[in-house]
Amino acid sequence: MTRPFRKYQGLGNDFILMDGRRGDLPDYGGEPARALCDRRFGIGADGLILALPPQQGGDVRMQILNADGSEAEMCGNGIRCFARFLADLDGSEVGMHWRVETPAGLIIPKLLDGDQVTVDMGEPILEPEGVPSTIPAGNPLADAELVVAGERVKVAAVGMGNPHAVVEVSDLESIDFDRLGPALEQHPAFPARTNVHFVVVEAADRLRVKVWERGAGPTLACGTGACATLVATHLRGSCGRNATVELPGGPLKISWDATNHLQMAGPAVLVFSGSIPDQQSGNTAQENQALAGNDKNTVIDCATACTEGCQRPDACPSAQARAQALAFLDQVSLDQMVNLANNSVEERTRRRIGF
């Protein structure tokens, strides 16, 4: 068996996307995601994003797995790709929006013309515990000088559901990016690790950023990071509330609106589609079901998931179907059943021979 996937990119931040809205995807967390994202032995991507059944009244749930197999709470470029992916699958038109459940809360992407998608990214998190970071709370920005790989660096901590460290520099070329990036990603001041952004403020409405992503290393763009960078530089007084954030992969438009929400606009583009052999996937449906704690909203295919015993004895979909059939049989006489069967045979025969 194979499973279909599509690959999308937003400013060169690239993702494998898979549709599991019917609840039929295995768990790809950890090694399976890492293997699929591998650029030599796999499809190659900065992350794997799954569309899953909603659990909290949204339209759909998004799971984001980094290239190292770890799970992220949010992904700005990824959610634009996610919207384009759903639109391509479902034939959605410009103006369509989705209420997407993420571990960072409900995020709403909306289709614009061409390849553009706009996203209400929600409110920034400034309290260090929420980022999470041990940098002491500020007023309101938490920033402090940290020793990173032997250098003293002024770092601001901002959350967009996922953690970000923002470092203002005067020149992106002269920083020791390959040393400072991973050292800051793993710095003890960020207990859940962090995405790292080095920023030059070129004008009050233009920032230039270099990104070291948690779980993926250097990437060409970061949507949540562009928002966090605007928040940090604005609160330091060096930038306005609206800016073009120039990333290695291209520009994102970010604005911090009067309702304290960050709005992001940028492209999302289909690269190619394909299918993978099923053995590259993670847990079986059975293992998944056990992990999901027998969530009653999950669709179960009893024929494949329950071969070694019922996976959901307290609400078995197969038993429910049998009970419905028995109730139906109770209400219908033998003659009615024979007529029903004859009619349906007749109907199918007519259809086959084109009457």
Ligand code: ZDR
């Ligand atoms: C940077 C990112 N791709 C985006 O566009 O927001 C987010 C991906 C997730 C990130 N690597 C993390 O928080 O672990």
